[in-house]
Amino acid sequence: MRERNSGGLPYLYLAPALLLLALLSLLPNLYSVWLAFTNYSLNHYSDYSFVGLRNFARILQGPEAATFGRVFAWTVVWAGASVLLSLGLGLFLAILLNNAHVKGRTFYRTIFILPWAIPAFISVMMWQGLLNTEFGAINLLLANLGLDQALATIVGLFTNEPVATPIAWLNTPGWSHIAVLAVNVWLAFPFQLTTCLGALQSVPSDVYEAASVDGATAGLQFRRITVPLLRSALLPVLLSSFAFNFNQFAAIYLLTAGGPAVPGSEAGATDILITYSYKLAFNLFQYGMACAYAIFIFILVATLSGVNFKLTGAFEDAN
Amino acid sequence: MRRLLLLIALLFATCFGCGPTTGQADAVRLWTGLDAEYPVIERVVADFQQRTGIQVQMLKVPFEQLRNKFLIAAPADLGPDLVIGPQDWVGVLATAGQLEPIPQEALPGEDFVPVSVQAVTFQGQVYSVPLFMECNALFRNTRLMPERPRSIPELVARATALQQADPTLKGFYFDLQEPYFAWPFFSAEGAWLLRDKDGRTDPFDIGIDTPGSVRAAEFLRSLRQESHLIPPGASENISRTLFQEGRAAVIINGPWMLKDAKAAGVPYAVDPFPPTASGGQPRPLVGVQGIMLNRRATRRAEALKLMEHLASVESTVAISQASGRPPVRRGALARIQSDPDIATFAMIAEQGTPMPSHPAVNAIWVPLKSALELITTGKSPADRELRATDERIRQKIQLMLE
Numbered sequence: 271m272r273e274r275n276s277g278g279l280p281y282l283y284l285a286p287a288l289l290l291l292a293l294l295s296l297l298p299n300l301y302s303v304w305l306a307f308t309n310y311s312l313n314h315y316s317d318y319s320f321v322g323l324r325n326f327a328r329i330l331q332g333p334e335a336a337t338f339g340r341v342f343a344w345t346v347v348w349a350g351a352s353v354l355l356s357l358g359l360g361l362f363l364a365i366l367l368n369n370a371h372v373k374g375r376t377f378y379r380t381i382f383i384l385p386w387a388i389p390a391f392i393s394v395m396m397w398q399g400l401l402n403t404e405f406g407a408i409n410l411l412l413a414n415l416g417l418d419q420a421l422a423t424i425v426g427l428f429t430n431e432p433v434a435t436p437i438a439w440l441n442t443p444g445w446s447h448i449a450v451l452a453v454n455v456w457l458a459f460p461f462q463l464t465t466c467l468g469a470l471q472s473v474p475s476d477v478y479e480a481a482s483v484d485g486a487t488a489g490l491q492f493r494r495i496t497v498p499l500l501r502s503a504l505l506p507v508l509l510s511s512f513a514f515n516f517n518q519f520a521a522i523y524l525l526t527a528g529g530p531a532v533p534g535s536e537a538g539a540t541d542i543l544i545t546y547s548y549k550l551a552f553n554l555f556q557y558g559m560a561c562a563y564a565i566f567i568f569i570l571v572a573t574l575s576g577v578n579f580k581l582t583g584a585f586e587d588a589n
Numbered sequence: 590m591r592r593l594l595l596l597i598a599l600l601f602a603t604c605f606g607c608g609p610t611t612g613q614a615d616a617v618r619l620w621t622g623l624d625a626e627y628p629v630i631e632r633v634v635a636d637f638q639q640r641t642g643i644q645v646q647m648l649k650v651p652f653e654q655l656r657n658k659f660l661i662a663a664p665a666d667l668g669p670d671l672v673i674g675p676q677d678w679v680g681v682l683a684t685a686g687q688l689e690p691i692p693q694e695a696l697p698g699e700d701f702v703p704v705s706v707q708a709v710t711f712q713g714q715v716y717s718v719p720l721f722m723e724c725n726a727l728f729r730n731t732r733l734m735p736e737r738p739r740s741i742p743e744l745v746a747r748a749t750a751l752q753q754a755d756p757t758l759k760g761f762y763f764d765l766q767e768p769y770f771a772w773p774f775f776s777a778e779g780a781w782l783l784r785d786k787d788g789r790t791d792p793f794d795i796g797i798d799t800p801g802s803v804r805a806a807e808f809l810r811s812l813r814q815e816s817h818l819i820p821p822g823a824s825e826n827i828s829r830t831l832f833q834e835g836r837a838a839v840i841i842n843g844p845w846m847l848k849d850a851k852a853a854g855v856p857y858a859v860d861p862f863p864p865t866a867s868g869g870q871p872r873p874l875v876g877v878q879g880i881m882l883n884r885r886a887t888r889r890a891e892a893l894k895l896m897e898h899l900a901s902v903e904s905t906v907a908i909s910q911a912s913g914r915p916p917v918r919r920g921a922l923a924r925i926q927s928d929p930d931i932a933t934f935a936m937i938a939e940q941g942t943p944m945p946s947h948p949a950v951n952a953i954w955v956p957l958k959s960a961l962e963l964i965t966t967g968k969s970p971a972d973r974e975l976r977a978t979d980e981r982i983r984q985k986i987q988l989m990l991e
Contacts, residue, residue, distance in 0.1 A: 315685035403822040531959035554989040
C-alpha cells in the first residue's frame, strides 16, 4: 500500500471547482442570507444596516399574514399535484413507448419531448391565448364538439364552480386552478417521460420473460416488477421536481399573474408563495424582506423534502 | 506536478486577468431599452460623433431589464453616463441616489410641453430630459362608426346598438381591469393617483377611495355587467387584434399601435376622449421617456452635450417618426403636424395626467388591478372594494418607504 497522506494535493485538484462553487453559489447565497437581516431597500440603498429578525416578523405578522395559510396550502397542492400528474402521464406514455410492438417509437418520442424543447415563456403565452374564454381555441373546440356543457357539469360536481359556458378557464378560482395545473403538467411530463423511459430500459427483459413463463399477468408484472425497480430511480427525481414546482414562478406568473383576484387579499387564487412574495416585497423594492421570503421558502421546501426523504426512504437503497 | 501547477496558474490567470477590455475608456456610454426607435437613435449618435469627435458607446438592453441593470451597475461604477427610460424610473433611481439632477443650462425651458417636464420632476428636481411622450386615445373604425361620438354615454349607446345588430362585432373594447387603460375614466371623475403639494409629491395623498372613483368604477362595471361590451378575459392584445381585423368599432390604445393599424388597412381615426356622463374630461396617463444622467458619470461634460443633441428638435422629430410617439418640444411638435395621428396624440397628452414619478406609484398598480377585476365581475361592491384597496395601498407604501 502506498501511503495515503498525499498532503494538499487533492485540495489543489479540487480548487478550481471549489472556487467556482464558492464564487457562483456559496457567496451569493450567504450574501442574501445577510441581506435578510438588514433594512436594504430603496430608501436605504447604500446605507442599509442590521435590523435583526424584523423582516421575518413582518412576513408572519404583517397585514397580509392571514393570507399566508391559504397561499401555502395551494402551493403544496400545486407542487404535489403537478408532480404526481406529470409523473402519471409520463410513466403511462413511457410504458407504451417501451413496448417493442409500438411502431414509430422514435416519432412519438420526438413529439412528446417537444413541450420540453419549446421555451416555457413562449408556450405559456400560447396557452394563455388558447385558454381565453371568448376567443380561445380550446373553448371553440369544446363548443364545436358539444363537450363544453358536459365538462362544465363534471367539474361543477367537484368544485363550487357554477355550470356555465363558455368556460372561464383563467377567470374563476376553480377553473384557473385546473388550467394552471393542466398547463404545468403539459410543461413537465416530457421530463418525467424521459426519466421513466431511461429507468424502464434499465430493467432487464429476462425478468419479464421469467414472470410470463410463471404465468404472471401484465398487471401483476407492473406491480411486482416495474414499480419496485423504478422506485429507487424515480424517488429522487420526484423530490427534486416537487421543490422545482414549489418555486415554479414562470408558469403561474405568465399564465394568470396569480389571478383571478380574491376579495380582501393581495394574493389571487393561483398565487403560490414565490409569486405572492414577488407582489408583496419584490416590486416594493424591499430587498431585505424579499431575501427573508426566499429563506422562508427555502426552509419550507427543505422541511417538506426532509419529511419526504424520511417517509419514502429514498436513499435507503443507496446504503 | 510542475505541469499541473502551470495549468492551475494559467487557469487563475484567465480568471482574474480579464478585466473590462471592451470599449474605449474615454467614450460616453449610453444605455437604452428603446426598440422601434433604436436605429434612429443610432443614426443620431453617429451624426453626433462625426460632428463633435466625441466617442459614444451605445448599449441596447432589453427594456424590462434595463432599470435593474442600471440600479446594480451604477453604484459599482460600471454604469453608463446616460440612460434612456420612462418617468417612473426617475423616482426609483433618484431615491436610490443614482441620478444627478439635470443642470438648469441643459434644460431649454419653456420650449418643452409642461406635462412632459412635470412627469420627469421628482421632489422639485428635474431628473430627465424628455424625448417623447405617450398616452391612450380612442381608435375608431370609421367604417363601423363613421361619426365621432360626442360623449362617453353616446359612445356606449352606439357600441351597444352595433353589437346587438351584429353579435360578431365588438362595439367598445379595452382591458378595463388594467389601471392604465381604465384611468381616463377615473381622472374624469376627479380621482387622482398621487398628488403634489408645494412641488413635492405626498406619497400618502391617494385619491383611489373617493366618490368620483366609485362613480368611475361603477361605470366600468356597467360596461361589463349591463352593456355586455367587455367580457372577462379582455386584454390589450385581443383589443389590437380585433381592431386590426375590423371586428371592433372603438378600442383604447396608444401610439405604439399606429404602425400596425395603418398596415392592417382598416379605415380608422384617432379620437380624443369625449366627456363622460357627469361632464368630466377623461385625462389619460402620460408617460414620458427621457435621458437621465448617472450621478457617477465619468464623462459628464461630453454626456451633457450628447444629451442636448439627442433632445434637439431635429433628433426628436426623427425619433417620433420612427415610433409614432409625439415629441415634447414645441419646435418639434410644429414639424409633425403633417401626421394627424401623432398630432392628435400630442394634443391629448398635453391635457393628460402626468404619470407620477414617485416610487410609491409602484405600490398602486397591483392592488388597483385586483380591485377593478373584483368590481367589474360583480364579486365586490365598488365603494367597499375601493376603500379596502386604498388601505392596502397605504400599508404597502408605508412598507416601501421604510
